[in-house]
Amino acid sequence: MNALVREPRSQSIEDYLKVTYQIQEQSQWVTTSALAERLGHAPSSITNMVQKLQKLGYLDYTPYYGFRLTDKGKRLALGMLRHHRLLELFLVKVLGYTWDRVHEEAERLEHVVSGEFVERIDRLLGHPRLDPHGDPIPTEEGRLQETTHPRLLECFAGESVMVRRVSDASGEFLRYAAELGLVPDARIEVVECAPFEGPIRIRVQGKDHYIGRDAARRIFVERKNAKSSKPKRPLP
Amino acid sequence: MNALVREPRSQSIEDYLKVTYQIQEQSQWVTTSALAERLGHAPSSITNMVQKLQKLGYLDYTPYYGFRLTDKGKRLALGMLRHHRLLELFLVKVLGYTWDRVHEEAERLEHVVSGEFVERIDRLLGHPRLDPHGDPIPTEEGRLQETTHPRLLECFAGESVMVRRVSDASGEFLRYAAELGLVPDARIEVVECAPFEGPIRIRVQGKDHYIGRDAARRIFVERKNAKSSKPKRPLP
DNA sequence: ACAAAAACTTAGTCGTTCCTAACTATAGGT
DNA sequence: ACCTATAGTTAGGAACGACTAAGTTTTTGT
Ligand SMILES: [Mn+2]
Ligand SMILES: [Mn+2]
Ligand SMILES: [Mn+2]
Ligand SMILES: [Mn+2]
Numbered sequence: 001m002n003a004l005v006r007e008p009r010s011q012s013i014e015d016y017l018k019v020t021y022q023i024q025e026q027s028q029w030v031t032t033s034a035l036a037e038r039l040g041h042a043p044s045s046i047t048n049m050v051q052k053l054q055k056l057g058y059l060d061y062t063p064y065y066g067f068r069l070t071d072k073g074k075r076l077a078l079g080m081l082r083h084h085r086l087l088e089l090f091l092v093k094v095l096g097y098t099w100d101r102v103h104e105e106a107e108r109l110e111h112v113v114s115g116e117f118v119e120r121i122d123r124l125l126g127h128p129r130l131d132p133h134g135d136p137i138p139t140e141e142g143r144l145q146e147t148t149h150p151r152l153l154e155c156f157a158g159e160s161v162m163v164r165r166v167s168d169a170s171g172e173f174l175r176y177a178a179e180l181g182l183v184p185d186a187r188i189e190v191v192e193c194a195p196f197e198g199p200i201r202i203r204v205q206g207k208d209h210y211i212g213r214d215a216a217r218r219i220f221v222e223r224k225n226a227k228s229s230k231p232k233r234p235l236p
Numbered sequence: 237m238n239a240l241v242r243e244p245r246s247q248s249i250e251d252y253l254k255v256t257y258q259i260q261e262q263s264q265w266v267t268t269s270a271l272a273e274r275l276g277h278a279p280s281s282i283t284n285m286v287q288k289l290q291k292l293g294y295l296d297y298t299p300y301y302g303f304r305l306t307d308k309g310k311r312l313a314l315g316m317l318r319h320h321r322l323l324e325l326f327l328v329k330v331l332g333y334t335w336d337r338v339h340e341e342a343e344r345l346e347h348v349v350s351g352e353f354v355e356r357i358d359r360l361l362g363h364p365r366l367d368p369h370g371d372p373i374p375t376e377e378g379r380l381q382e383t384t385h386p387r388l389l390e391c392f393a394g395e396s397v398m399v400r401r402v403s404d405a406s407g408e409f410l411r412y413a414a415e416l417g418l419v420p421d422a423r424i425e426v427v428e429c430a431p432f433e434g435p436i437r438i439r440v441q442g443k444d445h446y447i448g449r450d451a452a453r454r455i456f457v458e459r460k461n462a463k464s465s466k467p468k469r470p471l472p
Numbered sequence: 473a474c475a476a477a478a479a480c481t482t483a484g485t486c487g488t489t490c491c492t493a494a495c496t497a498t499a500g501g502t
Numbered sequence: 503a504c505c506t507a508t509a510g511t512t513a514g515g516a517a518c519g520a521c522t523a524a525g526t527t528t529t530t531g532t
Contacts, residue, residue, distance in 0.1 A: 012489065032510055045490055047511055052488095064497060064510055094330070095356040108348040114341055120331045248519065268480055281520055283481055288519095300480055300527055 007056065011111040014080050015039065016049055017058055020069055021077035029066030078138040083110040083118055085131035085138075088168075090121045092132045099132040099183075100174035133174070134165030134184040134220070150223070152200070153216035157192045161221035173218055181205050182219055243292065247347040250316050251275065252285055253294055254346075256305055257313035265302030314374040319346040319354055321367035321374075324404075326357045328368045335368040335419075336410035369410070370401030370420040370456070386459070388436070389452035393428045396460050403454035417441050418455055 019038045023030045032050070036043045054061040058073035069077060087106040091097040097105070119140065122128075129145060131137055136145040149164045163186040166177050177183065181204040191201040191208060199210040255274045259266045268286070272279040290297040294309035305313060323342040327333040333341070355376065358364075365381060367373055372381040385400045399422040402413050413419065417440040427437040427444060435446045 008488085010488075033508095041489090042491060043510065044492080044512080049489080051511095091353075095353065095360065097352075097356075101352075105350055105353060109345070112344040112348055116333075116337075117327075117331065117341060120333075124331065244518090246518075269478095277519095278521060279480065280482080280522080285519075287481095 009076075012049070013053065013056075013058075014076070014111055016046075016053060017069065017073050017077045018080040018084070020059065020067070021074060021081065024068055029068060031066050075142050078142040078144060080110055081144070082138040082140070082142075083113060085135055086118055086121055086125070086128075087113070088131045088133070089125055089128055089137075093125060094121075098175075099168075099178065100171040102132060103168055103171065130184065131168075132184075133168040134163070135168070147220075149220035151217050152188070152190075152202075152219040152221050153213055155190045155221065155223070157190055159190045160224045161188050161190065162186070162224055163188060163219060164222045165220035167218035167220075169218075173215070176215070177219070180209050180211070181207075187224075188221065245312075248285065249289065249292075249294075250312070250347055252282075252289060253305065253309050253313040254316040254320070256295065256303070257310060257317065260304055264304070266304060267302050311378050314378040314380060316346055317380070318374040318376070318378075319349060321371055322354055322357055322361070322364075323349070324367045324369070325361055325364055325373075329361060330357075334411075335404075335414065336407040338368060339404055339407065366420070367404075368420075369404040370399070371404070383456075385456035387453050388424070388426075388438075388455035388457050389449055391426045391429075391457065391459075393426055395426045397424050397426065397457035398422070398460055399424060399455060400458045401456035403456075405454070409451070409454055412451070413455070416445050416447070417443075423460075424457065 016035070016039065020030050020035060023034050023038065027034070032043050032046045035050075036046045039046070050059065050061050050067055053059050053073070054067070057070060058076065059067045059069050061067040084106045087109050088099075088102040091102040091105055092099055122140075129137055134147075136147055138144040147165065152161070152163075155161055163182055163184050165184065166174065166182060168174060182188070186204060189203040191203050193200050197213060199212055200216050201208060201210050203209075252271070252275070256266050256271060259270050259274065263270070268279050268282045271286075272282045275282070286295065286297050286303055289295050289309070290303070293306060294312065295303045295305050297303040320342045323345050324335075324338040327338040327341055328335055358376075365373055370383075372383055374380040383401065388397070388399075391397055399418055399420050401420065402410065402418060404410060418424070422440055425439040427439050429436050433449060435448055436452050437444060437446050439445075
């Protein structure tokens with residue numbers, strides 16, 4: 001009996017598991033269409049691959065319902081996130097990339113760099129905890145510092161907050177955010193929030209900007225010691 | 237008529253063209269079996285792919301005879317060599333790899349790094365001309381400084397030579413060579429050559445070693461008539 | 473010169489990963 | 503409750519790049 005069946009681990013499999021992990025961080029069950037959307041594939045392709053990944057023990061799958069990673073699947077997904085985020089930081093800090101250009105490069109590199117490569121850039125970077133967008137980097141053992149910062153959208157007028165994370169889903173948005181100085185560790189004052197789903201007025205480095213709600217949804221912040229204790233209009 | 241047919245350029249295609257280039261540097265016509273040997277594939281796989289590459293205009297092929305790269309094929313092959321060799325040097329100089337471990341990593345990375353990545357490491361490394369094994373790095377425009385150094389095997393007793401290039405085909409050999417100090421820019425005195433295909437006695441950094449003919453075939457040297465000043469190279 | 477060996481090509485197949493089209497199950501609205 | 507819109511699955515197929523087995527061409531040895 002040959003128990004040593006070769007375990008395939010293609011680039012496709014790695015991306016499926018990585019993105020599944022990212023989706024299930026928010027919604028308990030991952031759906032076919034959610035993964036199809038994020039990977040840019042037809043839903044039927046997802047069904048096929050998910051069935052294969054279940055056979056390989058990477059996830060638990062209930063037809064017509066959804067799926068979730070097993071521990072084995074999570075371990076692999078966290079490995080990919082570690083590769084991806086360390087690579088992004090490496091590209092910024094060592095090669096001088098801007099933070100809006102690193103995602104595509106890391107998306108390809110993450111699948112081919114060896115463990116040795118990753119550990120070497122980890123050491124070179126001084127064992128960093130966050131990537132250029134403020135996303136936490138899993139440890140080599142697969143531990144991830146969970147972050148649950150509120151969105152800038154959820155803040156009240158008068159609050160003084162600090163940028164902790166910026167969604168890296170769109171390079172265009174990252175360029176816009178950088179222009180406004182909305183980068184991790186930047187201090188923001190929420191000056192006012194227009195009613196009726198209106199824009200938000202913020203002050204960054206002494207300059208005022210009006211940003212839309214979509215933008216404010218992509219910025220995650222940490223509340224500082226509030227200097228105004230009078231919450232005004234909450235933003236739902 | 238849509239003349240803008242997408243030009244496929246898979247990892248496989250890139251490796252076929254790169255290795256074809258390396259083979260045709262020495263033998264005018266590249267044969268199916270030579271490429272099969274180097275790529276570790278069955279000969280029939282080579283025939284298939286070569287026919288495809290001819291249709292794509294990357295090489296000229298005469299059945300049962302052999303093939304050669306077209307200018308288009310050469311351009312692509314030189315690009316891959318540039319990627320590969322710059323990556324190898326980068327791994328040694330920036331990430332601290334030893335010169336016997338870089339080939340496998342570069343073999344995978346060469347296909348996924350962007351042009352921007354390559355130009356950034358090129359700048360970081362100061363536009364180097366040689367990789368860690370002494371192989372020349374093609375320029376961005378695809379120009380390659382041809383090197384035709386004689387092999388150590390071809391030297392006579394009494395000659396004083398300088399190592400210029402060490403075959404990177406085997407990691408094991410590279411470890412052995414480094415142990416003996418046989419790295420680019422090392423000075424060697426050929427003390428004696430045993431007759432009847434015997435070993436060669438060399439002196440490196442004051443120490444004598446007997447090396448076999450297979451080893452001496454893998455070392456390329458420059459004959460030193462006088463003291464010439466060449467750019468220095470770091471030890472891997 | 474000719475038969476055997478070696479080199480090469482052709483034919484047919486397989487695994488991987490994607491697709492479209494057709495089918496099926498679940499969820500909402502009335 | 504039922505009927506339909508939506509989400510999900512199955513079926514069938516294409517492109518790619520490898521393989522083995524079988525056939526063809528070229529080279530080699532006597
Ligand atoms: Mn990826
Ligand atoms: Mn990121
Ligand atoms: Mn390669
Ligand atoms: Mn090399």
